[in-house]
Amino acid sequence: MGPLTxxxxxxxxxxxLMAFIIxxxxxxxxxxxxxxxxxxxAGVFYGYDxxxxxxxxxxxxxxxxxxxxxxxxxxxxxxxIYVNRFFPPSAIVGAAIMGAGFIIGGFCPGTSxxxxxxxxxxxxxxxGGILLGIIIFAETFPLFKGFFTANPKGNMKITxxxxxxxxxxxxxxxxxxxxxxxxxxxxxxxxxxxxx
Amino acid sequence: xxxxSKKYMNPYLAGFFMGLIILASFYLTREGVGASGxxxxxxxxxxxxxxxxxxxxxxxxxxxxKSHPHPLQSRLVLLVLGxxxxxxxxxxxxGRLKLKIEHSPKITSxxxxxxxxxxxxxxxxxxxxxRGCTSGSALTGMVSLSVAGFVATAVIFGTGYVLxxxxxxxxx
Numbered sequence: 001m002g003p004l005t006x007x008x009x010x011x012x013x014x015x016x017l018m019a020f021i022i023x024x025x026x027x028x029x030x031x032x033x034x035x036x037x038x039x040x041x042a043g044v045f046y047g048y049d050x051x052x053x054x055x056x057x058x059x060x061x062x063x064x065x066x067x068x069x070x071x072x073x074x075x076x077x078x079x080x081i082y083v084n085r086f087f088p089p090s091a092i093v094g095a096a097i098m099g100a101g102f103i104i105g106g107f108c109p110g111t112s113x114x115x116x117x118x119x120x121x122x123x124x125x126x127x128g129g130i131l132l133g134i135i136i137f138a139e140t141f142p143l144f145k146g147f148f149t150a151n152p153k154g155n156m157k158i159t160x161x162x163x164x165x166x167x168x169x170x171x172x173x174x175x176x177x178x179x180x181x182x183x184x185x186x187x188x189x190x191x192x193x194x195x196x
Numbered sequence: 197x198x199x200x201s202k203k204y205m206n207p208y209l210a211g212f213f214m215g216l217i218i219l220a221s222f223y224l225t226r227e228g229v230g231a232s233g234x235x236x237x238x239x240x241x242x243x244x245x246x247x248x249x250x251x252x253x254x255x256x257x258x259x260x261x262k263s264h265p266h267p268l269q270s271r272l273v274l275l276v277l278g279x280x281x282x283x284x285x286x287x288x289x290x291g292r293l294k295l296k297i298e299h300s301p302k303i304t305s306x307x308x309x310x311x312x313x314x315x316x317x318x319x320x321x322x323x324x325x326x327r328g329c330t331s332g333s334a335l336t337g338m339v340s341l342s343v344a345g346f347v348a349t350a351v352i353f354g355t356g357y358v359l360x361x362x363x364x365x366x367x368x
Contacts, residue, residue: 003226010224018224019271023278025217026229030279031286033210038298040204042367044353045360054207055214056335056349062215063339067222075223082227084337084344085327094326095333095348097318099355103363105315108330109323110231110279112316117280118287119295122312129316130235136317137324138239141256148325156343166341173338181208194368196300 002076027114036115038106038122039196045103047191050184057177064170071166078166083155090148105129201291218339225271228339230332232323234276236260237267272332300367311366 004010010018033055034040043049071078102108107115107126115123137144159169204210218228240260244251244267251257264270287293299308323329326348328337334352337345 002223004223005225015225016269016271016274019221020274020278022217022221022224022229023275023280024282024285025220025278026214026275027279027282027284028286029205029210029213029217029282031283031290031292032205033207033214034204036283036287036292039300039367045356046364046368048368051204051207055211058208058211059214059218060335060338062212063218063222063228063336064341066215066219067339067341070219070223080226081222081340083340084333084342086342086344086347087327088347090325091327091333091344091347092351094322094324095351096355097322098326098329098348099322099352100359101315101318101320101322102330102352103315103356103359104366105312105319106367107312107315107319108231109235109319110229110276110329110331113231113276113279114283117283118292121295121297122299122308125309125312126316126319127235129313129318130232130320130323131239131316132313133317133320133322134232134236134239134324137321138243138254138256141254144325145255153343157341158343158346159341161343169341 001074002070003080006077006080026110027117030111030114031118035111036118036120036123037196038115038120039194041111042103042106043194046194047187048194050188053180053184057180061170061174061177064173068167068170083157086153086156087149087151088153089150090144093147101133199291203290215339218336222339227271228332228336229275230272230328230336231276231279232320232329233270233272233332235320236324237264237270237273240264241267300365302365302368307366311363 005015034051040049040051044052070076105126109130112123112126116127159166221228240257243257297305297308334348337348
């Protein structure tokens with residue numbers, strides 16, 4: 001039964017070691033999928049390469065389905081899983097700023113680390129930028145403190161809001177993802193190819 | 197020898213593996229993957245060692261140190277070190293290890309580097325405000341069916357699409 005660190009089967013140090021191994025696997029797959037190239041990542045916004053949508057949503061539905069199944073077969077206790085806290089104002093404004101960073105910089109933090117690992121100098125510049133952004137946030141934090149913690153909703157799950165079972169929601173999620181995959185295949189055929 | 201450097205894994209297969217990796221992370225450590233938190237941890241530890249007084253007086257650093265007494269020995273720092281190693285291994289296997297600035301032929305290397313730094317600053321600030329980036333907030337957040345995850349995904353990609361037209365010269 002998992003999660004192992006919560007049930008005392010794996011101690012803190014063991015969990016950190018496991019995080020390193022999970023990181024290796026995550027970085028390997030990101031690079032294999034082509035997420036070390038901004039030209040490939042940016043394709044999602046211009047319709048010439050939808051690898052981001054395909055990988056991202058396949059990962060999300062695989063993970064979400066897996067958690068529901070593991071909970072059903074009592075391999076994992078879903079109640080012990082960390083659910084991200086939700087603060088609507090800071091979450092929405094923060095994500096909008098990240099979206100701008102994504103389209104201007106071409107990476108997100110995880111993909112920039114992966115790209116820097118294979119020698120992309122622009123990825124190293126992006127990482128320098130991330131650090132600067134964090135420093136600016138840290139040093140100006142008192143200005144945003146109220147906004148940052150405004151309207152706390154706690155560890156809110158979408159299935160609680162909708163009032164449906166996790167399994168049913170995951171089914172809808174899979175259907176929406178399949179619809180999205182079909183749509184992007186159609187769009188990609190219509191859009192002029194970009195060489196990179 | 198055949199050039200493997202443009203060969204990438206089938207995206208659905210890669211996504212399936214990525215989903216399994218996130219599941220393994222939840223099973224072992226109750227949390228998914230994340231990247232931006234590692235940079236925060238590294239910076240806080242730098243401030244703590246260089247300017248300990250500032251670290252303990254500033255509400256941001258003091259708050260962080262209270263919940264993470266050893267910022268460098270945190271799960272996310274190790275995870276991101278792993279990403280660095282995993283990316284390197286894959287790049288080595290595929291013949292993609294090369295120091296270069298990748299950019300559209302329509303812009304110079306200098307423009308690309310400036311855009312990368314600006315993008316990084318925005319992402320670093322946005323991920324701090326939004327409590328996590330594409331990995332930790334959006335992807336992992338959707339796997340755990342959190343409202344925060346779906347909102348982050350929709351707003352990150354939505355803003356990207358809204359702004360794409362205005363910065364198209366950077367990419368196409």
